[in-house]
Each structure stands twice: as C-alpha cells, then as structure tokens.
Amino acid sequence: MKKIKYIIILVIVIIIGIGLMIFFINKNQDESNQTYEHSEEIEEIIESKKDEVNILKNRDDFYTIENCINRYLNYLAIGDKEAIIQILDEEYKNQKGITDENVMTQLNNTGKHNIFKAKKIYIKEKSIEEKEYYVSGKIREDQINEHGEESDFTITVKTYQDIYSIIPECNYFESETDI
Numbered sequence: 001m002k003k004i005k006y007i008i009i010l011v012i013v014i015i016i017g018i019g020l021m022i023f024f025i026n027k028n029q030d031e032s033n034q035t036y037e038h039s040e041e042i043e044e045i046i047e048s049k050k051d052e053v054n055i056l057k058n059r060d061d062f063y064t065i066e067n068c069i070n071r072y073l074n075y076l077a078i079g080d081k082e083a084i085i086q087i088l089d090e091e092y093k094n095q096k097g098i099t100d101e102n103v104m105t106q107l108n109n110t111g112k113h114n115i116f117k118a119k120k121i122y123i124k125e126k127s128i129e130e131k132e133y134y135v136s137g138k139i140r141e142d143q144i145n146e147h148g149e150e151s152d153f154t155i156t157v158k159t160y161q162d163i164y165s166i167i168p169e170c171n172y173f174e175s176e177t178d179i
Contacts, residue, residue, distance in 0.1 A: 053172070056121040056133065065133050069116040069153050072166050073139065077113045079104060089156060089165040107168060114139045116151070122172065129160040134172035 056062055068087075075083040081103050088098065098106045118137040125131050133155040140148035152170035157163075 053122050053124045053134070056123045061123075062118065062121055065121055065135060065155050066116060066118040066137075068155055068164055068166060069118070069135060069137075072153075072168070073114050073116055076104075076107060087164065087166050089154075089167045092165075092167045112141060114141060114148075116140075116153075117148070126156075129158060131157045131159070133157070134170050136170070 056065070072084070072087060075087070081100055084103050084107070085093070085098075085100060088103075092098070096106055116137055116139050118135050120136045122134040123131055124134070135153045135155060137151060138148035139151045151168075152172075154167040154170045154172070156165045156167075
C-alpha cells in the first residue's frame with residue numbers, strides 16, 4: 001500500500017513538474033515574440049523617418065561630432081596621411097580620386113592647427129545602426145578669434161562598428177531653404 005502511495009505522489013509531482021516546464025516555455029516564447037514584434041515596430045518607425053532630417057539637440061553628440069571634425073583638421077595639420085585616409089568616406093575618396101599619394105594635395109590643407117566650431121548640426125537616421133550628421137560652422141585659427149572660414153562637413157557614424165567617416169563638404173545646407 002505504501003508503495004502505491006509513493007508511486008501516485010511521484011506521478012503527481014512529475015505531472016506538476018512537466019506542467020510548470022510547459023508553462024515557463026510558453027511564457028518565454030511569448031516574451032521573445034513580443035520583443036521581436038517590438039523591434040519590428042522600431043524598424044518601421046525608423047524606416048518611416050529615414051528621410052527626415054532634424055536638428056541635433058543632444059549636447060554630448062553635438063560635441064562628439066565637433067571633435068570628430070577637429071580630429072580630422074589636426075590630422076591635416078600634422079600631415080598624418082594614414083589617419084586621414086582611414087576617416088575619409090570611401091565614396092568621397094573614389095569620387096575625388098584621393099589616394100595615399102595625393103591625399104595632402106587634394107584636400108584644403110593650410111598646414112595650421114585650426115579649430116572647428118560648429119554652429120548647426122542636423123541628424124538623419126539612415127537606420128538603427130547608421131546616422132548621418134550635417135555640420136555647419138567655422139574653421140578658426142584659435143579659440144579666441146571669432147572670425148574664420150565658413151565650412152560644412154558630413155559625418156557618417158556606424159554605431160554597430162563604432163566608426164565614423166567624414167566628408168569635408170556638405171550639400172545639405174546648399175539645398176536648405178528654411179534655416
């Protein structure tokens with residue numbers, strides 16, 4: 001009689017265990033489906049905003065982008081061809097015929113340590129992982145001097161690779177009429 005009670009209790013415990021496992025497996029699948037649906041919604045939102053260009057409001061991003069341009073200008077001033085070639089946009093290099101040999105003659109190199117001060121930065125989210133920044137500002141000889149040469153840049157940031165590329169010109173501000 002005791003053996004039958006143990007067997008019945010054991011069968012009940014096994015059934016409850018299997019039931020709990022099935023419950024938790026279904027719950028995890030529902031959560032992963034919701035996460036997948038949520039990421040699809042995010043992709044749809046970004047796809048709908050793909051052509052939208054907005055003013056950059058995040059101060060950290062603003063100064064990070066400005067520093068990318070200053071790093072580029074510093075590479076130009078010290079003549080670091082390898083660094084310049086690495087951060088220049090591939091398509092831009094191909095269009096302008098820029099190579100290791102002619103990089104310093106193809107770009108506007110004053111040979112001075114100039115400072116870029118951004119006035120306006122606009123952002124275009126091409127995808128979750130790639131953003132394009134349109135930057136307008138002045139290249140100045142020092143921090144104190146307010147006078148400088150107006151200059152525009154395009155910066156592409158690929159967040160999934162933690163890299164950026166730079167185009168030392170920007171057509172966005174030429175076509176813009178409401179700023």
